[in-house]
Amino acid sequence: xxxxxxxxxxxxxxxxxxxxxxxxxxxxxxxxxxxxxxxxxxxxxxxxxxxxxxxxxxxxxxxxxxxxxxxxxxxxxxxxxxxxxxxxxxxxxxxxxxxxxxxxxxxxxxxxxxxxxxxxxxxxxxxxxxxxxxxxxxxxxxxxxxxxxxxxxxxxxxxxxxxxxxxxxxxxxxxxxxxxxxxxxxxxxxxxxxxxxxxxxxxxxxxxxxxxxxxxxxxxxxxxxxxxxxxxxxxxxxxxxxxxxxxxxxxxxxxxxxxxxxxxxxxxxxxxxxxxxxxxxxxxxxxxxxxxxxxxxxxxxxxxxxxxxxxxxxxxxxxxxxxxxxxxxxxxxxxxxxxxxxxxxxxxxxxxxxxxxxxxxxxxxxxxxxxxxxxxxxxxxxxxxxxxxxxxxxxxxxxxxxxxxxxxxxxxxxxxxxxxxxxxxxxxxxxxxxxxxxxxxxxxxxxxxxxxxxxxxxxxxxxxxxxxxxxxxxxxxxxxxxxxxxxxxxxxxxxxxxxxxxxxxxxxxxxxxxxxxxxxxxxxxxxxxxxxxxxxxxxxxxxxxxxxxxxxxxxxxxxxxxxxxxxxxxxxxxxxxxxxx
Amino acid sequence: xxxxxxxxxxxxxxxxxxxxxxxxxxxxxxxxxxxxxxxxxxxxxxxxxxxxxxxxxxxxxxxxxxxxxxxxxxxxxxxxxxxxxxxxxxxxxxxxxxxxxxxxxxxxxxxxxxxxxxxxxxxxxxxxxxxxxxxxxxxxxxxxxxxxxxxxxxxxxxxxxxxxxxxxxxxxxxxxxxxxxxxxxxxx
Numbered sequence: 086x087x088x089x090x091x092x093x094x095x096x097x098x099x100x101x102x103x104x105x106x107x108x109x110x111x112x113x114x115x116x117x118x119x120x121x122x123x124x125x126x127x128x129x130x131x132x133x134x135x136x137x138x139x140x141x142x143x144x145x146x147x148x149x150x151x152x153x154x155x156x157x158x159x160x161x162x163x164x165x166x167x168x169x170x171x172x173x174x175x176x177x178x179x180x181x182x183x184x185x186x187x188x189x190x191x192x193x194x195x196x197x198x199x200x201x202x203x204x205x206x207x208x209x210x211x212x213x214x215x216x217x218x219x220x221x222x223x224x225x226x227x228x229x230x231x232x233x234x235x236x237x238x239x240x241x242x243x244x245x246x247x248x249x250x251x252x253x254x255x256x257x258x259x260x261x262x263x264x265x266x267x268x269x270x271x272x273x274x275x276x277x278x279x280x281x282x283x284x285x286x287x288x289x290x291x292x293x294x295x296x297x298x299x300x301x302x303x304x305x306x307x308x309x310x311x312x313x314x315x316x317x318x319x320x321x322x323x324x325x326x327x328x329x330x331x332x333x334x335x336x337x338x339x340x341x342x343x344x345x346x347x348x349x350x351x352x353x354x355x356x357x358x359x360x361x362x363x364x365x366x367x368x369x370x371x372x373x374x375x376x377x378x379x380x381x382x383x384x385x386x387x388x389x390x391x392x393x394x395x396x397x398x399x400x401x402x403x404x405x406x407x408x409x410x411x412x413x414x415x416x417x418x419x420x421x422x423x424x425x426x427x428x429x430x431x432x433x434x435x436x437x438x439x440x441x442x443x444x445x446x447x448x449x450x451x452x453x454x455x456x457x458x459x460x461x462x463x464x465x466x467x468x469x470x471x472x473x474x475x476x477x478x479x480x481x482x483x484x485x486x487x488x489x490x491x492x493x494x495x496x497x498x499x500x501x502x503x504x505x506x507x508x509x510x511x512x513x514x515x516x517x518x519x520x521x522x523x524x525x526x527x528x529x530x531x532x533x534x535x536x537x538x539x540x541x542x543x544x545x546x547x548x549x550x551x552x553x554x555x556x557x558x559x560x561x562x563x564x565x566x567x568x569x570x571x572x573x574x575x576x577x578x579x580x581x582x583x584x585x586x587x588x589x590x591x592x593x594x595x596x597x598x599x600x601x602x603x604x605x606x607x608x609x610x611x612x613x614x615x616x617x618x619x620x621x622x623x624x625x626x627x628x629x630x631x632x633x634x635x636x637x638x639x640x641x642x643x644x645x646x647x648x649x650x651x652x653x654x655x656x657x658x659x660x661x662x663x664x665x666x
Numbered sequence: 667x668x669x670x671x672x673x674x675x676x677x678x679x680x681x682x683x684x685x686x687x688x689x690x691x692x693x694x695x696x697x698x699x700x701x702x703x704x705x706x707x708x709x710x711x712x713x714x715x716x717x718x719x720x721x722x723x724x725x726x727x728x729x730x731x732x733x734x735x736x737x738x739x740x741x742x743x744x745x746x747x748x749x750x751x752x753x754x755x756x757x758x759x760x761x762x763x764x765x766x767x768x769x770x771x772x773x774x775x776x777x778x779x780x781x782x783x784x785x786x787x788x789x790x791x792x793x794x795x796x797x798x799x800x801x802x803x804x805x806x807x808x809x810x811x812x813x814x815x816x817x818x819x820x821x822x823x824x825x826x827x828x829x830x831x832x833x834x835x836x837x838x839x840x841x842x843x844x845x846x847x848x849x850x851x852x853x854x
Contacts, residue, residue: 172734229739255741283741388745438736439746469736496736527737553735578734603734 104130114139133157140164141598143181143205144623147653148189159198160224161186165205167601167647168551169576171229174603174645176629177206178660184211185658191218199224199250206230212237216244224250224278231257235284239265242273249302250278260286267292276300280307282331282362287311298323307331310364315343321350329383330354332362339369348373361385361411368396378403382430385411387437398423409433414469418452425459433465438496450477457484465490473530474502478512488520492527498554501531508532514539517547527551537561541568549574562586566593576601584611591619599649610639612646616666623655624648624666758833760814764792765843775833781825788812792841799825811842 108131111117121131137160140146152158165181183205190197197219207230215222222245235258241251242265266289269276276296281288288311297303297320304327308317312333321327337344347370357377366389378384381404386392392400393415401407401420407428414436416424424431434456436448448470454477457463463485473495482488501508509530517523517540524546528536532555540547541564548571556562562582565572567590574597583606594600609626616624627645655665757774771791778784785796797807804823805811812824814836821840824832 169734171739172737173740174734229741255739257741387742390746437742438738469738494737498735551737553737 101126101130105134108134112137136160137199138162142649142651143183143186144656145598145649145651145653148186150653152189152193152195156193156195158190158195160201161190161197161199162201162203163205164203167576167599168204168574169578169601169603170204174578175627175647176660176662177231179627179663180656180658180660181205182211182658183207184214187211187215187218191215195219196221198222199226201226201228202230203228204230206232207237208232209234209237209240213240213244216240221247223247223275224252226250226252226254227256228254229256234259234261235265235286236261238281239268242266242268243270246270246273247275248273249275251276252278252280252305253283254280256283258284260284262286264289264292266296269296271299274299275302277302278305278329279303280305280331282307282309284309284311290316294319294323300324301326303327305329305359308333308362310334313337314347314370315341318343318347318350321347321354325350325353326356327354328356329359330357330362331360331385332364334365335363335370336365336367337370339367344370344373352376355380357381359383361388363389363392366391368392371396371400374400375403379405381407383407383409387411387413387435389413390415390439393417393420402427404428406430409465411435411437413437413439414447415439416452417447418449418455421448421452422455422459425455425457428460430462431456431460432462434460434463435467436469437467438469447471450474453477454480457481461485462487464488467492467494469494469496471496472500472503473509473512474504475507475509475512475515476502476504478509479515482512482515482519486519486521488516488523490525491516491520491523492525492551493529494527495529498529499531500529508536510536510539514543517543522546525549528555529553533557534561534564537564541565544569546571548572550576552577552580554579556580556582559583559586559589563589566590573598575599577603577605579604581606583607584614587611588614591615591622594619594622594648595650597650599647601645601647602643603645605642607643607646608639609637609641609643612643613639613666615648621650621652622648623651625659626664626666628662628664758836760836760838762788762791762839762841764794764841765846767792773839775836780829781832785812785824788839788841794841801826809843812839813842814839 104127108117108120111120114137117131117135121128132154134157135155136157138151138155138158139162140151141164143163143165151161163183163186165183166175166179169175170179181204183202191214198221200215200222201224207227212233215225217240225241225248233256238251238258241248269292273296279296279300288309290312293312294316297306303324306320306324306327307329308320308331310333314333314335314337317332317335321330351373354377358380360374360377360381360383363386368391371392378400384404384407386397390413393413397416398420401423405427408430410424410428410431410433412435416436421436424434439447448468450470450473453468453470453473457480461484464487466488467490470493473493502512509528510533513526513528513532513536517526523544526540526544526547526549528551534557537556537560540550547569550565550569550572552575559582561580562577563586565575566586582602587602587607588611612624612626616622625647626643627647629644659665757776759772759774761770761772763770773787773791775784778787781799789796794810795808796810796812797805799805813821814824814832815838816822816835817837824839827835
C-alpha cells in the first residue's frame, strides 16, 4: 500500500510498473476510460494494459483503430443493431456484421480470447475464421444474433482447443442437422459453460453425454428442447457440480424409472443456484426439483406456459432465496402475492406475456403492488400487464426506492388509469422522483408531456429511455433532452415529437450513444439539417416501403431514423434501403 | 393539463395522423383507435379492455399487426407462437349432416372463432339460410335449425352455450329441416 502523506506527491514520480500494477485492479470500463483521460502517460500505460474492451455500437469505431490503441486486447464485446431491432423494427440486412472485425483482428497480432456479441450478424464463415485465427480462444457468447447455422458451431467446436465457454442466448440459428456436438474432439476437456438452449433441432444425445463426462470443470449447462428428461438425469449423474442448469424438455411419467433416478440425482446437486429451461413441462414432475429450490438464486420459467396455478406457486414457495425470477403472466396477481411472501431477497422480476392479445394479459396493478410490499430489495423490473393505475405506481415507488431498471409494458399501449381515467403521468412521475438511482426506464399507457417534465426534473441518473405512443408535442422530448444529463440511449416510436425537439440541442447527441425515432413527426428536412450541422453523427434513414426511391421532399415524414455518434464517419456496408445523410 | 391539448381542433391531415394500425387497415378500426388517443375522457367500462362494444370485434386483429408492438423479442414471440400451435393440437373435426342432403360433410371447429363464423360457413357449404338466433325462440325466420349432439348423446340447439364449451362438447352437427326444426325451437 502506498502512503499518501500531507506533502503533495508528484504523480509522475511513479514508475510505469507501479501504475500498471495499480491499473490492474481497475476493471470497470468507465473507470478505465476515466483513467486514460488523466494525462498522456496514464493514457499510454492504460492502453497497453487494457485487456477487456466494450464497444456499445460497432459502427462508432473501426476495428483498425481499436487494434491500434489496445494491442493487449484479449476480450471484446460488440453490440450491433439498435435495441428496437428486437421488435422487428429493423430489417435483417441492416448491418452489424462481425466478419470485418474478426478479419481485422486475425490480421493483427491480437491474442483474442473472448468475443461477446449482441444483435450482430454472424455468418458461418466468420465463426470458422474465428475458430482458426486465435490459438488461445476461450469464450464465445452470442446474444440475439443471427446469420449462422450449426455448421459454424461445428467449426468452433472442432478448432478451439481450449474452449471454455460457448454461450448461445436467444439467437436465430439455422439447424443443419450436422452433428456439431460430435465435433468437439476427445481432447477437449476444458468446457466450463455450454449453453445451446436456443437451438431448435435435434441433438446427438450420445455425443452430449460423452462431452459432459469429459468436462470436469463444467459449471453451466443449458440444454435445448430436444434433450429429454432421461438424458437430463444421465447428464446430472456425471455433473453434480453444476451451478447453472437449463433443462431440456421436462416431461415424463412420474412413475417412470428415469424420473425416480432424476429425483435422487437432484438431491446430490447441491451447487445448483440457477435454473431455467422447462420448454415442455409436466407439472407433476416438478416435485423432483424441490430439493434444489431452497438454494436457487435465479429461476427462469418464462418458456414454460404449461406450468401455472398451484404447481407453480408450490414451486415458488420452496424458493426462499430467490434473487431473480423470470416468469410468465399465467402466474397472475395472486401468484405474485406468493412470490412477495416467499422471496424476500428478490431483486429482479420479469413477467412476460403468455398470450399476445391485448385483452388477455393476466397481470394488473394489484400484483405489482403486492410484490412491492413484500420485496423491498426489488431493483429491476420488466412487467407486461393489462392495466396500471397511478396509485399503484406511487405505492410501488415508495415501497421500492432502489429501482435501477423499471420497464412497464401495458399491452394496450395507450391505456389510461382505469380507476381515475387519468393519464399515467403522476405514477411514472413518482417512480422517477422516489427512485433516485434509476438508470433505465420504459413507459407505456396514456402519457402526456407532463410525464416527460417529471423525467427531465427528477431522473438524474437515467441512461436509457424507451418511449412508445406517448407525449403531446415537442415539449415532451425537450424536457428529457434538457433534463437528463446522463442520458445515453433514447428510443422513441409512434410519438408526437418532431423537428423542433430534434434540432434544439444537437450537440447533446454527441454525448449519447444513439437516438432512435420511428413513426414520429420528424421530417427528412429536419434530419438533413441535423446531419449537415453534426458531422460526427451518422444519421441513418431506414426506408422499408415498397418504393426504394427516397423521396426528395423535405417535408416528408421519416419512417425510421437512427442516429449515433461515430469517430469513423459513415459506414460503408449499409444496404440500399438505408440512406445515410 | 386536461384542457391544454384539444385534438379535435388540431389540423391533422389523415395522411399524417398517427394511427395504431398499418396503412390500409380498416377505416372503422382506424377511427375507433384514434378515438382512444384523442379522447382523454373516460374509456367506457365493460371488460378489462375498457373499450366500447363496437370496437371489440375489430380492435384485436389490427392491434396484432402493429409492427414493433408488443415489445417482445422475436425469438420469444416465435417460440411462443409455435408452442401455441403445438398445444392446440390437431383440429376438431365433426361430421355435419343436413336433412335431405345426399352426403355428409366434415368441418374443423377450431378454424372458427365463434358461432357467427361457423353458421356462415354452414350456410355457404349447404346453400341455405339460417334464421336469427334468440335465446327464447331459437332460430326464427327459416326452415332450418342447426343442432349438435353433445357428449351425453343429447341433441342440442347450436348457440346456447359459450363457444369454448360448445367446441369441446360437440360430437357432430345436424342441420334440421322443416317441422322437426321448428319443434326444437319452441319452448318445452
